[in-house]
Amino acid sequence: MPPPRLTLTTDVSHGPLDGAWWPRCDALELELPCLVGSLEPDPDTTVRVTVEPSEWPDAPRTxxxxxxxxxxxxxxxxxxxxxxxxxCGSVGRWVLLIVPPEEPAGTAARLLAAAADPENPLTATRMLALAETGRLGGTAGQAD
Structure with a gap:
């Protein structure tokens, strides 16, 4: 698979998110290895991922x-x-907005940028709602 479409905060996050991930499809078993690999955990590091069951109803346990x-x-x-x-153990812990795979590229780009803004106070649900109404700017400071 190609590299993940991922943005991370460049500094310590002060908001509820540490960045965003825009998977290409909704098959977690296809998307997750590339995402985890991009975070560069040591092969011996235990990696745990937590997902909302309603978002990933067919998610495998491993x-x-x-x-x-x-x-x-x-x-x-x-x-x-x-x-x-x-x-990812000692490498870090990230809470990421999941941009829906079917999201148009322009909207996805705005969501990726806003979620990676360390000053962004918006939750994932709020950012997606603003994006749906066309009210999410290029950064969190431009929302609303």
């Missing part, structure tokens, strides 16, 4: 990736939709 097995866990009650959490 995903095979080169040199590792990725544990996939359902998010608990009250968790935010449209988010994936990646816990």
């Amino acid at each position: 995903v095979m990736a080169p040199g590792r097995v990725i544990a996939v866990e359902p998010a608990g009650p009250g968790s935010e939709a449209h988010v994936i959490t990646l816990d």
